Amino acid sequence: xxxxVRAMARxxxxxxxxxxxIAMVSLLVxxxxxxxAITTTSAGPPDALDRLGPAEARAAGSEVVLLARDDLAPxxxxxxxxxxxxxxxxxxxxxxxxGSRAAFAPRRxxxxxxxxxxxxxxxxxxxxxxxxxxxxxxxxxxxxxxVDGSGALLSVDLVAGSVSTLAPGPFLGPLEVTGDGxxxxxxVPSVEAPFESRLVRFEPTSGALTALAPDGLxxxxxxxxxxxxxxxxxxxxxxxxxxxxxxxxxSVLADLGVGAVNVSVAPDGRSLAFERAGEVFLxxxxxxxxRRLGSGSAPQVAPDGRSVLVRTSEGGLELIAVDGGRTPIxxxxxxxxCGRCRP
Amino acid sequence: xxxxxxxxxxxxxSLLAGGLWLATAAAVAATDDYTLPFxxxxxxxxxxxxxxxxxxxxxxxxxxxxxxxxxxxxxxxDNHTGxxxxxxxxxxxxxxxxxxxxDVEGGFGTQQFGNFGNFVRxxxxxxxxxxxxxxxxxxxxxxxxxxxxxxxxxxxxxxxxCSGLCWGAHLHFEVLRIDGQLSIPIDPMALRLWTTWPxxxxxxxxxxxxxxxxxxxxxxxxxxxxxxxxxxxxxxTWRNTGSPGRIALxxxxxxxxxxxxxxxxxxxxxxxxxxxxxxxxxxGVGRFTFGIRGGPPPGSYVETFNLVSISxxxxxxxxxxxxxxxxxxSSFDP
Numbered sequence: 001x002x003x004x005v006r007a008m009a010r011x012x013x014x015x016x017x018x019x020x021x022i023a024m025v026s027l028l029v030x031x032x033x034x035x036x037a038i039t040t041t042s043a044g045p046p047d048a049l050d051r052l053g054p055a056e057a058r059a060a061g062s063e064v065v066l067l068a069r070d071d072l073a074p075x076x077x078x079x080x081x082x083x084x085x086x087x088x089x090x091x092x093x094x095x096x097x098x099g100s101r102a103a104f105a106p107r108r109x110x111x112x113x114x115x116x117x118x119x120x121x122x123x124x125x126x127x128x129x130x131x132x133x134x135x136x137x138x139x140x141x142x143x144x145x146x147v148d149g150s151g152a153l154l155s156v157d158l159v160a161g162s163v164s165t166l167a168p169g170p171f172l173g174p175l176e177v178t179g180d181g182x183x184x185x186x187x188v189p190s191v192e193a194p195f196e197s198r199l200v201r202f203e204p205t206s207g208a209l210t211a212l213a214p215d216g217l218x219x220x221x222x223x224x225x226x227x228x229x230x231x232x233x234x235x236x237x238x239x240x241x242x243x244x245x246x247x248x249x250x251s252v253l254a255d256l257g258v259g260a261v262n263v264s265v266a267p268d269g270r271s272l273a274f275e276r277a278g279e280v281f282l283x284x285x286x287x288x289x290x291r292r293l294g295s296g297s298a299p300q301v302a303p304d305g306r307s308v309l310v311r312t313s314e315g316g317l318e319l320i321a322v323d324g325g326r327t328p329i330x331x332x333x334x335x336x337x338c339g340r341c342r343p
Numbered sequence: 344x345x346x347x348x349x350x351x352x353x354x355x356x357s358l359l360a361g362g363l364w365l366a367t368a369a370a371v372a373a374t375d376d377y378t379l380p381f382x383x384x385x386x387x388x389x390x391x392x393x394x395x396x397x398x399x400x401x402x403x404x405x406x407x408x409x410x411x412x413x414x415x416x417x418x419x420x421d422n423h424t425g426x427x428x429x430x431x432x433x434x435x436x437x438x439x440x441x442x443x444x445x446d447v448e449g450g451f452g453t454q455q456f457g458n459f460g461n462f463v464r465x466x467x468x469x470x471x472x473x474x475x476x477x478x479x480x481x482x483x484x485x486x487x488x489x490x491x492x493x494x495x496x497x498x499x500x501x502x503x504x505c506s507g508l509c510w511g512a513h514l515h516f517e518v519l520r521i522d523g524q525l526s527i528p529i530d531p532m533a534l535r536l537w538t539t540w541p542x543x544x545x546x547x548x549x550x551x552x553x554x555x556x557x558x559x560x561x562x563x564x565x566x567x568x569x570x571x572x573x574x575x576x577x578x579x580t581w582r583n584t585g586s587p588g589r590i591a592l593x594x595x596x597x598x599x600x601x602x603x604x605x606x607x608x609x610x611x612x613x614x615x616x617x618x619x620x621x622x623x624x625x626x627g628v629g630r631f632t633f634g635i636r637g638g639p640p641p642g643s644y645v646e647t648f649n650l651v652s653i654s655x656x657x658x659x660x661x662x663x664x665x666x667x668x669x670x671x672x673s674s675f676d677p
Contacts, residue, residue: 108456109508125395128410133458133508150398150422168398170422172458187527190424192508193476193515195446195462196526219459237490239480259481262457276450277482297455312411 021301037293047155049163057219058082061083063126064090064118068099072319072327073302073335077311079104079118082171083294092332093132096141097334101158103144110191117158127156127163133191138181144225145183147171151191153183153202162174172197174220186218199231213245222265242272251284264301264308271305280310283323293320300335308335375536378497378545378578379476380439382426382515382656386544390391390420390427392530398422400604404532424528425474425517432512433479433502437545437656439495439531442467444488449481455503460507461499472526476515479504497545497579498655516550534632539625543578547652550664551628559671561637562676566606569668570632572649580624583617587654591617592631595649595660596667604646604670606634608656615648636674644670 016094055307057063063082070076077099086342093115100120105113110131131149138145144156152172156163159169170191175251183202186208188194199221201215212221217234224230229245230253240260242253251336254272256263260281263274273282273293281298282305293299294319296310307321309329317329352566395402401409403419414420426568442465449461463479463486469672478555479502486501494500505512519526530536561567561666571592575581581590592615594602601612609615616633625631635646647667650658659668 019556082649109510110512152398161361189528192423193425193462193474193517194459195464195476195517197459234448238448238486240450259450261448261459278452278478279364297452326593 019299036104049161050126051161052124052126057122057124061211063211066102066118067101073307075303075335076333077336078329078331078333085128090332092334094137094144095336096137097139097336098141101137103139104332108133115146125158134175136175136177139179145175145177147173147185154297167202171314176223184212184221220263224269225267230269232263244269254283254287255318262298264299266301266305267303272310273299273302275299280308280320282308294324302335344373376538377439377531377536378538379542380437380514381430382435382437382544384544384547386428386430389416389429390414390423390428391422391532392425392528392531393421394533395417399458403497404530421499425515426532426569427513427515429511429513431576432502432504433483435499436475436501436503436514438465438496438498438500439473440467442494444490444492446490447498449486451480451506453479453485453506455506457507460509461504461586462582470521472519472521474517475500477504477506477509478502485544495655497652538578543576544626545579545654546656546658547577548663549576550666558671559635560634560673561635563637563641563672563674566636568632569635570630572628572630572665573663574628575623576624578625579616580622581629582622589617589653591653592648593651594646596647598657602646603639604635606636608634635670639670639672640672644672647672662666
């Protein structure tokens, strides 16, 4: 997907001809690419990729169970440790579109960690990484794109059982792997302090990076069911805006104002959840039907917009329905639906 | 009692001044106009910037190259783009140089873990930007100013936190060189951008001596002259003109209270004086001379003073040895 002229025209610092701005963005991307290329000499793939069969996972006490919780919300997948005695906290990084696989680690961050990919048969693929900050499955769940603690983009091939470094970065998530194998993610100057972040598309076959939006600080993006992009953008001074980018132009999906962070957009683009000062809100495009759902953080809106998964102040998860009802979730959980990348 | 307090004050001032002097004994000529982005001189850098972009190779500010990716305390960790300063949550953060706030984010929780955190970004007259990252939430005072606000060097920009990719409260500080639309981190340590080497906090003073370290006795209605000297052990030059930023000696405890000892040379009831010298550079000694008028009825009093950068920041009064003057107002000529 390329950025339309109208989308470019919404760049807050741009007032000149669209072509000039396109050129500037291209230059920026080229510069980013050049900066990324500098680090390619010593960036290498992780050393280890191990596989545990279902019995081995059970024996190791690390077996996990993936539960489809459509009874609570469509597309909700809950991941639990199978053993009651295993209380290792799970940082759920990604769930496959069909809910059959999940990737998790003890914790996201820059420190070395072990990424686990739970398979449908109960087996596991284990990858030792120099930290992990984001991951996303390909639509067919055959590969997992991972951003490690150094910001490098890796690909875990779950069929071939191999790991490769696609680009040294630095990048940040959220990531999205599109149907053609490209990865949408954020190019940043540093993983620790991303005061700038550019939404880019990375083509694994050519190694090309393409800017998808002109904004200087993008907090996240997702593909929507209609083929457009919802892009969450920081505005100077702390405001947060959600743009909708299409092939023909750009529009404002919602202006969330100052203090709105951790925005989640439903795949149909009709519902948005966000957090402000420890409270979770649900709204529709144009800030219609804004409602406060209660305390929580890191909201994930359900595909049908009828509920929101939130992290509680105690560190647990709860599903909050639009009527305010709260349902605790025992394990880690996420929505499997991923917009147009669904098979 | 007064004498005991005074002796304790002098001892404390001597110890503090001595310790800090030792810590800054290696000071060399200034190279630029930056000071450390906080006020507590006990804060030190945990990790500096990696000047080698290669993964697994680190070049720290001393020029030492490390052929590994392990973090090296006090020096560097791999691909680190700034300087980390561990400090307690909600510690005051200072502008490293005069400039204008150009962008802020304060919506994340003070300790909210995630890919993004709270920050303040400033633009400076030298064309560079400074970045203050992982700050506390705006609701908890992490962000004090919006874009467009002009801040003088050493002014408070916000409070520290642990928002974003953070595992312990610290300030991540960057100096950025702007090249078109690119913001390129540069190393203020390697380039010695500080006003002194090593860098110092902006405002800090140590008591040196005064005209009368004992009790001042003044006849009621009369005025005597008192002076006190402080060594500038901060990073900023003290100037006795300009507002904001002028360094002045004001009443303290409570701050800037109207003093009954205001003399004719005071600029107002709380503001005793500025330094006698036009400028007191780091390591220099500034003398503050002012009158004490026997205004109140005869009796024994204590008046307490502190230095302040006008409209910017009070100095740490404890590090001034808790400076105060015992005063006896007499009915007779002393």
